[in-house]
Amino acid sequence: MKILLVQTPSVESKTSERVYPIGIVTLGTHLIRAGHQVVLLDMNLEADAYGALKDKLLTEQPDAVGLSLRNIDPLANKTSSLIPPFAITTRLVHVVLPNASIVAGGTGFSLFPRRIMEELPEIRYGIKGEAEYSFPKLLKDFEQPGELAGLCYRKNGQVMINPAVLDFTFEDYLVPDRDLLPPDLYRDINDYVPAFGLETKRGCPLNCAYCVYPGLQGKIMRCRKPAEVVDEMEMLQARYGLRDFHFNDPVVNLPVGHLEEICEEILRRKLQVTWTGFFRENVLDLEKVKLYEKSGCSCFSFSPDGFCQASLEVLRKNLKVSDIIKAAELTAQTGVIVIYHFMTNVPGENTGTIEQAKSLIDQLYEIHTPKRNLGAIVLNNIRIMPGTPIEAIARSDGEIDADTDLLYPVYYNPKKHETLRYALETYHMTKNVFMWQKVEV
Template sequence: MKLLLILPKSERGYWGKVSKSGKAGFVRLNLPTIAALTPNEWDVEILDNRVRPVDYAAKPDLVGVTGFTSEIPSAYEIADNWRRAGVTVVMGGVHVSAMPDEALAHADSVVIGEAELVWAGLLDDFKRGELKKKYKADRLCGMEGMVIPRRDLLDRPMFSGFYTMQATRGCPFNCDYCAVTAFFGKEFRVRPVADVIDEIKGFGAKEFFFMDDNIVGRAKYAKELFTELIPLKVTWGSQASVTMAKDPELLRLYAASGGKYAFIGLESLSQKNLDRMHKSWNSAKGFKEAIEKIHDAGINIIGSFVFGLDDDDPTVFKTTLDFIMETKLDAAQFHILTPLPGTVTYGVLEKEGRIIDRDWAKYHTGEVVFQPKGMTVEELQAGYHWIFRETYTIGSILKRSLRSRRGLIYRIAANLSYRKKALKMPKAGGNQGSPDLL
């Protein structure tokens, strides 16, 4: 029997696009993991629609489609096409788990939550012709003995970041706008260190990315993992929380094990904003000192900021840019607050009647889909484009990158890559809010 698993492309937005050379970014592990959970009797194919078109003339027995919220309109279109061709479609993932009834208008069946616990049962039911509409994982899956994702089913040259890993799931925090805890639960789960090391040894690459939402979410575990990584002489990056700056040993091991960079969600320089989004453990006052400590340990920081929070007014963009320059952040990513279904932010903005656009394709954190409090929709959109462009001028790149000779080439290369995106953003007074230009 033939199973075709499809990752859709995002029609709008600034991230996840295919480069001029035809490569997608990081490999996502969701479909290779589903493939690994599928019994051998199935012939499984993974199709990443970002790099390959869908061939509706093929005759799979079953199609599985997933996607983030901004990709879901594409995912629904793909699902509709397959169903018109008479093929049964199953959908799952973060968005589908939050909006299962919406997804059921496009699929024969949906998986709610992590697929590990229900996938084999779903396939059995399908074979017997007894597929149910909903398969809901009734608990979180354990991380011992997890399957190794079927990377062999992916076309390696089509990805710029082929080797990605997962050591933990979830995050010990619960920020209002984040879908991580909504999907993965409040429990921070970790894989046995030996399993992680075996998987890394298995793919034999010297450079990879941990897809974890917060690799330092449990300091004791992170230290054990980093200690075991040292002999492998690899380089890696991940997402991490700024709290790691408080633990010198954790910083030392992060760097010593090859941790070259960390994506850190600083999110806002307003403590009021941080408190409101239940991110009080992020202390705006402590950011500068924390950044210094992380830099001193030899770790580059890609800081992430969210705009449009209730305490933000139009001055937030200039204040944030000044902070980035003063602290010589190695790079920064910016996001417009986006009420992703399933999150607390979605519930709050929905209740307050502030969601103004429900085109999921715009939910890629680069377009305004809600009514902000402290500025107009246009000011928020224009400010987002402005700070992106200003952060990645050649002058700004040099000033920040030259903070130290260590890792200079890496920093310049990363900044030039962000600059390519920034240059495609509309200038003030230009074609605002037209990501289709990208």
């Protein structure tokens, strides 16, 4: 079969930071191995996204179209949604090529498969969760696919969803064929975020109260062999000239030892690369931090989320404030930029926790100012996701009810402190500007 895989709009605007769609490139590589002809389109690159899609459909005439919904909304406190452009994309495919079967998937789709398929009858099948095994099997017997893991289909007018099985093993990993979507299209496309991601593992054992990663990838970490990760980095540098990477893992330095082996391999091969990832605070030590810096770490991103112990506990972070301080003290000894992400107006917020938040901000700036390597403190309200503990808390608190539609952006932000984020942004940004401008108060 001829398959067109489409990365549907996954950023709010053309000025947003965009990333290479490793998901559809990986899936396309598996489909080619299964004997299919594959064509890719990333609508996020196009000045006229829908026009480009229409042209690709008419030119290629695919038998099936795979639509990847990576994000349901931009997060970052925004109220815009990526569901409308996904719906438009789906309907455009159906109108332009009514005989082409539409298969939906991606992280965003996997969060709301039933709801999306009920609203978009043009979708013939969906795949919830990992698709490397299920999609090739679906195409092998398209009319009678059987009980495939994660398959979403229609029966007697109802959407049926087979349980997703998180059974992909990196023994079956195929290095994505980047020629399917030339990396040059993404070179220098962003100002801040590396456009090229690498997968070193799947799964997250943590229990953060707002997070969907364990549900999407499982709680057991499935790791690639460190040497194979570096093989891919070395190939991408040699073939495409790439040297800046983001490790896509939920947490890059868990399990302890895995990232360290990758770093040692980078140094052994004398690769000149830079890389970033999200780090867990309480497993750092100075030896590890120096190893990360030496091997090319260009940004330590932390997501402690809670400003005080009470917030850390309600968010189920299994961290102490002292862990955050220690991570700051360790990374402040490097020349690497450090970014912290925190949640504001969390359940139980009060004047006491707000003062503790300001105190922690003060401490972080005091620690980082000598090296001036605190890039930013990013503040967000909590996006309420279905099936998370925060959803249960929000219902119990009366912040949402049975009629609340979580498909579209809904944040936990009780009225009493609903403007807290702005106050804390002003507080920390003043310190940030003064730090970089070397202005003393």
